[in-house]
Amino acid sequence: MRGKTIQTDYLSRVEGEAGLFARILADRVEAQFRVFEAPRFFESFLKGRSHQDAIDFTARICGICPVAYQMSAVHAIEKIFSVGVEQPIKQLRRLFYAGEWIESHALHVYLLHGPDFYGAASAWEKKSYLPYARLGLYFKKLGNGLMAIIGGRPVHPVSVKAGGFFKLPGKRELIAQMGELEDAYEKSIQAISWAAGLPFQPVPLDTEYVALRQPGEYPMNEGRVVSNLGLDVSMGSFLDGIRQNQVGHSTALHWEIQRDGKGENYLAGPLARINLNFDELPEEIKDAVKSAGVQIPIANIEMGIIARCIEIAYAFSEAIRIIKNYEGPAMAAAGAQVRPGTATWITEAPRGILIHRYTLDEAGNVKDCLIVPPTSQNTGHIERTLLNHLKANSGKPAEALKKECERIIRGYDPCISCSVHVVKM
Amino acid sequence: MAIKGTLKKARLEDLLAVLGKSHRIIGPKAEGGAVVMEEIGYKDIPSGVRDLQWPGGCRLLPGKDSQVFSFSPGPDSFKRFLHPPASELFAFKRNGAKIDFLPAPKIAERPMAFFTVRPCDLSALKLYDKIFLGGPVADQAYESLRRGSLVVALNCLYPGDNCFCLSMGTGPEARDGFDIQMTELEDSFLLEEGSAKGAEILEQLSLGQAGADEISAKRRRIESCKAAFKKSIAAHELPGIIYANLGHPHWDDIARRDLECGNCTQVCPTCFCSTSYDYAALGGIAAGGAVSGKRFRKWDSCFSRSFARVHSGNFRLSRKARYRHWMAHKLAYTQAQFGLSGCVGCGRCITWCPAGIDITAELEALRHV
Amino acid sequence: MYDRARPFAARVRWAKKETRDTSTFALWIEDEAIRRQYTFSPGQFNMLSVPGIGEAAISISSGPEDGPLLHTIRVAGDVTSAISGICASNIVGMRGPFGRGWPMQEVEGKSLIVIAGGLGMAPLRPVVRRLLKSGMGHGTDERPVLIYGARSPRDILFRHEFQTFGRLFDVHITVDKADPHEHWKGRTGLIPPILEEISLHGPGTIAFLCGPEVMMRCMINELLLRGLPAEQIFLSLERNMNCAMGTCGHCMFGPKFVCKDGPVFRYSEVRQFMAVQEI
Amino acid sequence: MAKPTIGIFKFTSCDGCQLSIFNLEEEFLQIAGLMEIAYFQEGQDAPGGNGFQAGAAHFDLAVVEGSISTELQSKELLGIRENSSRLITIGACATAGGVQALRNWADVSKFKASEYPAPGAVEALAESTPISAHVHVDYELWGCPINSAEFSEVLASFLLGKTPGVPGYSLCMECKRKGIPCVLVAGQAPCLGPVTRAGCGVLCPSLNRACYGCFGPKEGANIKALMRIFQGFGYTENQCRLMLDKLNTYKFREMEEKG
């Protein structure tokens, strides 16, 4: 049998710059997810800068999930400063995050990945797809709106500081969103069955998946790190238990969970979250998932789009709940006493767990930091899935495989700008 | 006989209630460490709040005495409301050989009552009326907001740290250009009518007798205010001193400090400069070449680089020239243009200049250096 | 009076290319009521607009007694390019007329010297046309003088009209530079030397100038030296123009608003500011 | 009449400015109606991979996000410029080198060594530079991220053939129009507003926070004078340096030198 080569120099409809290279040879199959996004050295230039810069700058790692960076950073900093953050501020932060989940997921589901299932090159190419593009833009607008009310703008918001916010949003402004949010929630519930009905190819998810878990709520900013293989550790120990691996053939740093001296890749993101925290969803959403015929746990990587649709609905319902109960905290931010120290924090970015670790000096300036974005945790898993898929379908023509592989990668919603650790081939 | 009477401080709310029947009340409110002007209710009045102002700085101090109006003017004035930061001039439509220019929709809101306009601002308002209503054609946007508006003036009893209206001859006492004049006394306000509209308002209040005692109390208070001024300007030498020194080296010195941020022009109650521009959003453009949109007028400033730009260059490129133009416009040109001073001595440009550039001190430097 | 703040539609009756970058447009005010009220004097200008692009101040280059309302426009930036792309029977927006024009009544009894540089001929054309119409009847035996300087022979505006102008005026044309292939037989060089050749009657002369400011400055000095009183020198100034009604502040020249106090100024009114850089 | 073609390109950046294009929402779909989107890797499949590498397509308008920070990028940029009638930059990265230009004032080899197990394999130029340092740029839109409404104005202006109505004056101008009490004057906060370009909508001062300069230096910013004021507040020279060395460091430094 002659070998087959599959190559995409520059993957479209994903955030950032990456390509795909795979070979099917008589005796073996190779698959590489190549990231060629240029490095930006955030961890280096943050050194010596104030902790507020950590909050403002790390947002610039990714335009799609800036809130995630701000949340991981601010929690780690607050842990170092031992700030007690009030419950109302915590709720406001969930609302902020809900906005980002909606915005990020809607972009991915409707504008980037959705067209794959309709054989379209873009969300605007086919007239028949336009209603979905419009729905996505509508959801996105509402998510953006929440982020803007709390943070000033949807991309790189400016309101987050240790202890809370620079200024609180007005209750009136939030209430004004309710009508549209409720309407959107209805539509987002219906969208779950739309997503469940898309034509998926079988791409089994048979590995470890990891997410936060916090009893009593669907995880965002707090919790322990758990997995389907029984992992249940604190944030700090999770970071201690994973190792980065600058894989020779690949461009990104791979992160692996260390067990018995062996590294294993794992999956973070909406699929992992849903599978590990389904019980924490509101009944109405659970019912909608069931009536759409979706089996939990979801065992097909391609069905990540369903998980995102479920989370869009969840984020809308969470936003509605928080706004209904919003009384406005007594103070915009709890007083924060600057202290030296080191802390790790993890929050659930739209694409999965985002790890920040900071060491601050007496003045509250960054001495050292480490940022592990979800996409760099997932790259190992992406390659492994591609490999499995190619092995199982090696008979198919290269052109078809190329399309399928691109679609698999897109299904992960990789955020390549996020993976700050990128090296040349 | 003009109506005159006293209103107990505890009944100040009555005045606002009467004004509020027919007008939106635009008045002072403490916010973010400054007294701003907004549509307010009685409770918003920062009663007793005092302020410290210095070149480039301002701080509010909590109130304690029985004085209601102990603060001096903040960054805002009537300007924000009568000459809004952005206003639509007209809408346009162009489609092939057809063009339409549609008037901006009439402002449907209730007219405004400016509550506690300071004497300096009364002079500025008089100038605005000349600029926007006094030409061969009245400015429609201004006219529609100004018509039906009501001016309740407040005599100043404490000069702000940067105020110099006394030397400008514009304060601290209101002389004309108001519908009602207020003076804060020991436990009441002396209210005096300034127009028939003002009288109508006053008639609806139950006022106490204002006799010789009240009148002399007012005089005393205003006189003691006059004695307390910290700042003055050499008004008697204006505008000559400006015209004589357009080439003075001191302008270079100012240019080193000047941020050309434009704050002075934006807070100045007499600065009126604007730029209008056609906005046609993507939604207003059709593939066939048809366009629709609106022309907006926005506050601008002679400190903007683009302000004096033409296709072949820029008439005022240097920072020095732009500062000089501003100061000369305030202290000399406006007088020539409209017969009134372009500076009313409110001190806003001194307080709200982040660099603390002080128009009175710079004029002194031009005189002496 | 019709609204001066909101444009009205003016139809391009015809457009004629004058030079490589300049064309003359004949405009016809669509609204009959406005058309009847519309009157102007030489030296005044209109604000012409292309909706969505913007507005530009353009002098009226025809005389009040001429038929069509002419505008001679050089492509400089956005608006002027957009207008130049508009062809006959299409429409532009117009506001106006604005400003104070040339003091035609003061010409009476004096000998007139008109000095134009480049596009500066446009607002002076109505002056020439007016005098042509009224013939020699401006109360003096002197032939009025017209000095015109252009960049090059192909930049001469209204070039076919100068012969007509010459019926009344003593016409002097010069170009900065001429390429040999243009076969230019006229003068080359700057304007000032021309002035030296002309005999002036000092106080009995009145001068109208329009052109680049450097040129005007230089010519004014010369005229003053030759005994013209500052009160009898008039110049048309150019500044950034936005509202044209003295409320936007853009066009200020010292205390003067070019839009309403000008664009034509008596030199004695502005002399003090002409000397100041970046005024 | 054929629709003008637009290409949207990305170099080193966070994607936030391209995202701001999506954030135009309904208006975004109008772009697709008014222009032929010939290249937009983030949003649509490109026939034959890299449209700009192929050098085949012609773009009436190229919109560039991101700074130049690798050798390859500088080559690709030349290709884009050659094939585009007009080229505009969007955002702090493309217009001013971005936050990643902070490495320009440091030792990149140390950065590599501290972040990567195998630093030798990391390809990155010593400097991150704005697009204008490499090719002619027809228009620069500022902001980290850009303001979607301003982007829409830029596109509309391109379609109409005029200079966009995007201001070059200070943030203070916008701040005062909105009636926000000045955090510098009333709060003695080190607000960069006086030297920063308007455009963001005055987000920080309206949240009671000092502006940190996402929109880059305004036209003719007097940076030295502002820093003298901050020093008067008690900030050290180094602290002032750090205030300017943020998202638009390259251009703030350039402007500071000009005085």
Ligand SMILES: Cc1cc2nc3c(=O)[nH]c(=O)nc-3n(C[C@H](O)[C@H](O)[C@H](O)COP(=O)(O)OP(=O)(O)OC[C@H]3O[C@@H](n4cnc5c(N)ncnc54)[C@H](O)[C@@H]3O)c2cc1C
């Ligand atoms: C009183 C007066 C009469 C004029 N008469 C003529 C004439 O007869 N023929 C002619 O071709 N030109 C004339 N001009 C110059 C003409 O107004 C400018 O060339 C024109 O405004 C350039 O506009 P633009 O949009 O094409 O250029 P851009 O450079 O794109 O200008 C943008 C805007 O800046 C302002 N602006 C730029 N340049 C000038 C300028 N030179 N003067 C005033 N505002 C400017 C305008 O508001 C313009 O809309 C006159 C100017 C004035 C002040």
Ligand code: SF4
């Ligand atoms: S120049 Fe200054 S003091 Fe004078 S009126 Fe304006 S803001 Fe007030």
Ligand code: SF4
């Ligand atoms: S808060 Fe900042 S941007 Fe606003 S006026 Fe003050 S200095 Fe300028």
Ligand code: SF4
């Ligand atoms: S830092 Fe400045 S430019 Fe950026 S959002 Fe804040 S106020 Fe706007």
